[in-house]
Amino acid sequence: MSTKACILIVEDEPIICNFIATTLSANNYKVIQCNTGKEAIALIPSHCPEVVLLDLGLPDMDGLNLLKEVRQWTGIPIIVISERDDEKSKVLALDSGADDYITKPFGTSELLARIRTAIRHNTRLETGHTFPLNTFKAKDLFIDFNKHMVNVNGEDVHLTQIEFKLVSLLAQSAGKVLTYDYIITKIWGPFAVKDNQILRVNMANIRRKLEKNPVDPEYIFTEIGVGYRMLEDD
Amino acid sequence: MKKPHYIKCIYDCLKTLFILAPATLISFIFVKITNNNINVAIIYILAVILISRITDGYFWGIISSLAGVISMNYYFIYPFFSFDFTRNGYPITSIGMFSISLITSTTTIHLKELVKQANERNEKNSKLNEINNKLLTMNGLKNIIELALEYVWELTGSTVVFYEKSPQTGNTGIIKSCNPIHDRLINSHHEQFMAHWVFENKKPAGIDMGFPGYSSCIYLPLLSHDNIWGVIGIYRTAQIQPDKNTISSLNLIISQVAMAIEGQHLSDNQQLIIIETEKEKMRANLLRAVSHDLRTPLTGMIGASETLLKNKKYLSEEAQNKLIEDIYEDSDWLLHMVENLLSVTRIREGNSSVNKTPEPLEEVVTEAITRIRKRYPHADIQAKIPEDFIMVPMDATLIEQVIINLMENAIKYSGNNSPVTLLITKGEEYITFHVMDEGKGIQMSRIESIFDGCSQTENHSSDSSKGLGIGLSICKTIINSHGGNISARNQNNGGAVFTFTLPLEGSLTNEYKSLHPDC
Numbered sequence: 001m002s003t004k005a006c007i008l009i010v011e012d013e014p015i016i017c018n019f020i021a022t023t024l025s026a027n028n029y030k031v032i033q034c035n036t037g038k039e040a041i042a043l044i045p046s047h048c049p050e051v052v053l054l055d056l057g058l059p060d061m062d063g064l065n066l067l068k069e070v071r072q073w074t075g076i077p078i079i080v081i082s083e084r085d086d087e088k089s090k091v092l093a094l095d096s097g098a099d100d101y102i103t104k105p106f107g108t109s110e111l112l113a114r115i116r117t118a119i120r121h122n123t124r125l126e127t128g129h130t131f132p133l134n135t136f137k138a139k140d141l142f143i144d145f146n147k148h149m150v151n152v153n154g155e156d157v158h159l160t161q162i163e164f165k166l167v168s169l170l171a172q173s174a175g176k177v178l179t180y181d182y183i184i185t186k187i188w189g190p191f192a193v194k195d196n197q198i199l200r201v202n203m204a205n206i207r208r209k210l211e212k213n214p215v216d217p218e219y220i221f222t223e224i225g226v227g228y229r230m231l232e233d234d
Numbered sequence: 235m236k237k238p239h240y241i242k243c244i245y246d247c248l249k250t251l252f253i254l255a256p257a258t259l260i261s262f263i264f265v266k267i268t269n270n271n272i273n274v275a276i277i278y279i280l281a282v283i284l285i286s287r288i289t290d291g292y293f294w295g296i297i298s299s300l301a302g303v304i305s306m307n308y309y310f311i312y313p314f315f316s317f318d319f320t321r322n323g324y325p326i327t328s329i330g331m332f333s334i335s336l337i338t339s340t341t342t343i344h345l346k347e348l349v350k351q352a353n354e355r356n357e358k359n360s361k362l363n364e365i366n367n368k369l370l371t372m373n374g375l376k377n378i379i380e381l382a383l384e385y386v387w388e389l390t391g392s393t394v395v396f397y398e399k400s401p402q403t404g405n406t407g408i409i410k411s412c413n414p415i416h417d418r419l420i421n422s423h424h425e426q427f428m429a430h431w432v433f434e435n436k437k438p439a440g441i442d443m444g445f446p447g448y449s450s451c452i453y454l455p456l457l458s459h460d461n462i463w464g465v466i467g468i469y470r471t472a473q474i475q476p477d478k479n480t481i482s483s484l485n486l487i488i489s490q491v492a493m494a495i496e497g498q499h500l501s502d503n504q505q506l507i508i509i510e511t512e513k514e515k516m517r518a519n520l521l522r523a524v525s526h527d528l529r530t531p532l533t534g535m536i537g538a539s540e541t542l543l544k545n546k547k548y549l550s551e552e553a554q555n556k557l558i559e560d561i562y563e564d565s566d567w568l569l570h571m572v573e574n575l576l577s578v579t580r581i582r583e584g585n586s587s588v589n590k591t592p593e594p595l596e597e598v599v600t601e602a603i604t605r606i607r608k609r610y611p612h613a614d615i616q617a618k619i620p621e622d623f624i625m626v627p628m629d630a631t632l633i634e635q636v637i638i639n640l641m642e643n644a645i646k647y648s649g650n651n652s653p654v655t656l657l658i659t660k661g662e663e664y665i666t667f668h669v670m671d672e673g674k675g676i677q678m679s680r681i682e683s684i685f686d687g688c689s690q691t692e693n694h695s696s697d698s699s700k701g702l703g704i705g706l707s708i709c710k711t712i713i714n715s716h717g718g719n720i721s722a723r724n725q726n727n728g729g730a731v732f733t734f735t736l737p738l739e740g741s742l743t744n745e746y747k748s749l750h751p752d753c
Contacts, residue, residue, distance in 0.1 A: 087631075105569055197625075200594050204623040207596070215599050215617040222597040224630045 004030040005119055008049040010040040010066070011081065012059050016104075020053065023108045029115075037061035044070060051118050052078045054098075056089060064089070064096055071097035077118035081106075087225030094179045094226070101177065101226075117175040117232060136171040138231045141210065141219050143171050150210075157209050162187065166202055167210075167230075170220060175232035177223050203228060246289040250298050257281035258305055271310040275331045278302035279338060286339035287346065295339030303332045354479070362486055369494035378498055379464070382491040383410040386466060389483060393420065393469035395451070400433040400465075401426040407467070416469045419450050425467070429453050432465045440467070454484070456492035463495040523704055524575065531564035538564075566609070570642070574708050577635045588632060588715050592625040595665070599656065601630075602637040606645070613645045614653040620660045626736055632712045633736070639705040640669040640732045648673020648729065664718070664735040675724040684722050685710040709734070 007024055011017045012035045021031045032047055034040050037058045044052065052070070056063030067078060080093040080101040090101050099118050102111060136143040142151040145168055150157045159167060165187050170178060180196040188198075203222075207214040221229045261274040282302055286295035307317055307328060318324070365385055372378050379396050387394045393416035399405040407429070411417050419425060432439050432453040440452035451467040466488060538557040546554065599619055606615065637656065644654040648671035657668040676684065685706050713720040713734045720734040 197592070200597070200625075201623060204594055204596060213617075214596055215619055216603060217600055221604065222601055224593070224597060224601045224634065 004028060005050040006030040006032065006047060007115065008032045008034065008040065008043055008047065008052045010034055010037070010052065010058065010063075011055040012036070012057070013055070016055075020111065023111065024115075027112055035059070037063070037066040040066060041069065044074065044076070049076065050122070051115050052076060053081060053115075054078055055081045056093065057083075064092060067093060067096050067098055075122075077122045079114055079118055090223075090226050091179050091181070094177060095181060099176060121173070121176065136174065136233050138174065138233045139218060141231070143167065145171075152210055159206065159209060163202055163206050163209070166199075167206060167220075170228060170230035171233070174230040177227050177229045179227040183227065242290065246294050249288055250285050250294050250301075253281050253285050254298060254301055254305070257302075258309065261306075261310060265310055271306075274306055274310045275327070278306055279331065279335050282335040282339050283342055286342040292340060292343055295343055296336060299332055299335035299339055302335055303328050306331070358479070358483055362483070362490070365487060366490055369490055370497075372494065373498075375495065375498050375502075378491065378494050379408060382466070382487070382494075383408065385487055386468065386484065389480060389487065390468050390470070393417070395420050395429075395467040395469075397429050397433070397465045397467070398463075400430045402430040412469075416450075420467060420469060425449065425451060429465050429467055433462060436460075436462050454488050456488055456495060458489070458492040458496040461496065463492050463499070466491075520578075520704070520707075524571070527704060528568065528571065531568050534564045535561050535568075571704070574635065574639065574705055577632050578708055578711065588629040588712075590627040590629060590716070592627050593630045593633075595619060595624045595626050595658065598626075598628070598630050598634055599637065599658070602634045602641070603656070605634070606638055606641050609642070610645050612651070614651065615641065615645075615656070616653055617656040617658075619656075619658040622660070624660060624665065624738075626665055626738060628716055628736060629712075633716070636709045636712050636734065637667070637669070639709050640734075643705065643732075644669055644671035644673070644730070652729070660738070663738055665738055666733060666735050669732045670725065670729060672727075672729040675728055676722055676730045678724075681722055681724075685720065 007029050009017055009020050009024075009031060011020070011033070014035075017033050017035070021033055024031045032043060032049060034043055037060050040052070040054070043049075054063055054067065058066065063080065067080070070076075070078065077099045078097070080090070080098040081104060082090050082093065082101050083104055090103075093101060099121070100114050102114055134145055136145070140153045143149070144151075148164055150159055150164065150167060166183065169183060169186055180199060181194060184192050184194060184196065184199055203220070204214075207217060207220060210219055211217045219231045221231070223229060257277050257280070261271075261277050264273055264277070265271050279302070282295060282299045285298045289295070304317075307324070308315060311318070311324060365381075368381055369378060372381055375398075379398070383394050383396055387410045391412075393409065393411045393413060395407040395409045397405060397407045401407060407420070409417055409420060428439050428449050428451065432455050436455050436457060438452065438454050440449045451469050453465050453467045455462050456464040456466065468484075538561045541549075542554060542557050549557075596619060599617060603615060603617055606613065641654055641656065648654070652672035655668075655670045657670065659666050659668075710720050713736070717737045718735040720732070722730060722732050725731055
C-alpha cells in the first residue's frame with residue numbers, strides 16, 4: 001500500500017485496543033485510538049479515517065446509537081466488533097448500517113482480511129470503478145451479470161431466476177455478510193413476509209448446484225442466525 | 235323420576251282401601267264363625283299398622299284408625315249396620331281402640347322415618363368416604379379439581395364452575411356444564427366479579443348469601459387454614475331451593491376438596507424444593523469442575539508470560555517462542571472452555587428447555603466444520619449428511635457447540651492423526667448424528683461415566699483429559715434439553731463413536747419444496 005490507510009479504533013478495553021493498534025501499525029496502517037463514543041463522534045469528521053472499528057459495548061453510549069448517528073452523515077466503512085452468542089445485536093448492527101462484523105475473540109489475520117475488504121469496497125463505491133460489476137470471479141466460480149451466466153470449473157450452472165438473483169446479490173457484495181432481512185427485501189421486495197424459510201431452501205438449492213460438497217462450501221458461507229457471505233473475488 | 239304428588243296420594247288411598255276392605259271381610263267371617271266380636275278390634279289395629287307402614291306420612295294412619303273405629307261400630311257392634319256410640323261401655327272401647335291404633339300407627343311411621351334417615355345418612359357417609367379416599371389418592375391439581383366438579387355436579391345437578399384464582403386476574407374457570415347458556419352467564423362480567431369478591435373476602439356469595447345484587451350462582455370459597463384455594467360456583471335459578479341435606483353435603487365436600495388442594499400445593503412445593511436443591515448441587519459441581527479446569531491453563535499462561543517478562547535476556551529465541559506458543563495454546567483452550575460455559579447459559583433457566591427454531595441441518599453442520607477447520611487446519615474431517623434439505627428444530631448455536639465439542643475430542647484424543655467422520659442419518663422421528671474416529675477408543679471403565687462431568691479418574695492425570703469431562707457433560711445437557719439422547723461406544727475395529735439424536739417433530743423436510751415449486 002503506497003499511502004497509509006487511517007483506521008480509527010473505538011474500544012474501551014485497553015488491552016484489546018493495544019493489541020489491535022500494534023497489529024495494524026505492524027501492517028502499515030495509521031492508527032487512531034479512542035475509548036468513548038463521544039470522542040469517536042468528534043474524531044471521525046476531523047480525521048476522516050478509511051475504516052472505523054467499533055466495539056458495541058462502550059462506556060458512555062450504546063455502540064448501535066453511535067453507528068446510527070455516524071451513518072446520518074457519512075458512508076465510511078464501519079466494522080463492528082461484537083461478542084459471540086449474540087446474533088440479534090449482529091443483525092441489528094448490520095441492518096443499522098455496519099459494513100461488517102467481527103466476533104470476539106478474533107485472530108489478526110481475520111481482522112486484516114476484513115479491513116482490506118472494507119477498504120476495497122469503499123474505493124469501488126467512491127471511484128464508481130467497476131461498480132456495479134459486470135463479471136465476478138472467485139476461485140473456479142465465474143459470474144457474468146449481463147449474460148445471466150454462472151460457471152463453475154468452466155461448466156455452466158443452471159439457476160432459476162430467483163437463484164440467480166440471490167447469487168448476484170451476494171457476489172455484488174462479496175466478502176460482506178448480508179442479513180436475511182436485507183436479502184429478502186432485495187429479492188422479494190419490501191413487503192415480503194420476513195420468513196427466512198424460503199430463502200434458506202433457495203440457498204440450499206444453490207449450494208447443491210455450486211458447491212462440490214455442500215457441507216464444506218467454497219463460495220457461499222453461512223453465518224448462522226445472521227445471514228450469508230460470498231467468497232471475495234480475486 | 236319421582237311420581238307426582240297426587241298420583242302418590244291416589245296410590246296411598248288405594249292401599250288403605252285394599253287393606254281396610256279385607257280386614258272388614260275377615261272380621262265378618264270371624265264374627266260369623268265364632269259369633270264373638272272381641273278380635274275385630276285386633277284385626278283393625280293390625281290393618282292400621284300395616285297401612286302406616288306402607289303409606290307415606292301420618293295422614294293415612296290416622297284416617298284408617300278413624301275408619302276402623304267407625305266401621306267396627308257400624309258392622310260389628312249391636313245394633314248392627316247402624317251407629318250407636320252411646321251403648322254402655324262402648325265409648326271406652328272406641329276411644330281405646332282409636333288411641334291404640336293412633337299411637338301404634340304414629341310410632342310405626344316415626345320408626346320408618348328414622349330408618350329412612352339412618353339409611354340416608356349412611357349413604358351420605360359412604361359417599362363422603364369415597365370422595366375423601368379418592369381425593370387423597372388423587373395426584374395433580376387438575377385431577378382433584380375435575381373430581382370435585384364431578385361430585386358437586388352430581389350432587390346439585392346444575393352447572394358448576396371452579397376458579398383456581400380470581401377470574402379478574404385473567405384466570406379462566408373450569409366449567410362442567412349442563413347448558414351452554416349457563417356458561418355464557420357464568421362468564422359474564424357480573425358473575426366474574428362475584429367470584430372475585432369471594433376471593434377477596436373469603437366468604438360465600440350469590441343467591442341467599444347476603445351479597446347485594448342479583449346473581450345466577452352461589453359462590454363458595456374453598457378455605458383451609460385461612461387460605462383460599464379456589465372458588466366453586468354453582469349455577470341455579472332462585473326458584474329451586476336446595477334442601478338442607480344437599481347444602482350440608484356440599485359444605486363437607488367443599489371443605490374436603492379445599493384440604494386436598496392444600497395438600498397438593500404442599501407436595502408440589504416440596505417437589506420444587508427438591509428439584510431446586512438438585513439443581514443447586516449440579517451447579518456447584520459444575521462450578522467446582524470448571525474452576526479446577528480453568529486453573530491449569532491459567533497457571534501455565536501466568537508462568538510462561540512471567541518467565542518471558544523477567545528472564546527474556548537469558549532465554550534463547552527458540553525457548554521464547556516455545557513459551558509464547560504455550561500461552562497461545564492455553565488461551566485457545568480457555569476460549570473453548572468459556573464458549574462451552576456460555577452455551578450453558580443459553581439453556582433457559584428453570585424449565586431446562588431451549589429456544590428451538592427450525593434450522594437447515596446443512597448450514598449448522600457447515601458452520602461447525604468451518605470453525606473446527608479454523609482451529610485444526612490439518613485435521614482430516616469428513617462429513618456425510620442426507621441429500622434432502624432438512625430443517626431440524628434446534629438452537630443452532632448449541633447444536634453447533636455439541637458438534638464442535640465431539641469432533642474436537644475426536645481430533646484431540648483419538649491418539650493419532652486419523653480421519654474424523656461426521657455421519658448424519660435421518661429416521662422417522664429422529665435425526666441421528668455419529669461422530670467417529672479411528673483412534674484408540676474409549677476405556678471401557680469410562681464409557682459409563684463419560685458424560686457425568688467428572689471423568690478424571692485417579693489413573694488419569696488431570697492434564698491428559700482436561701476439558702473432556704465438562705465438554706461432554708455440557709453436550710449431554712444440551713442434547714437432553716432438546717429432547718434427544720447422547721451415547722458413546724467403541725467400534726468393533728477400534729475408534730470411538732459418539733452418537734446423539736434430535737427429535738424431528740415439527741420440522742420441514744423437502745416436502746416444503748414440493749409445496750413451493752417456485753422457490
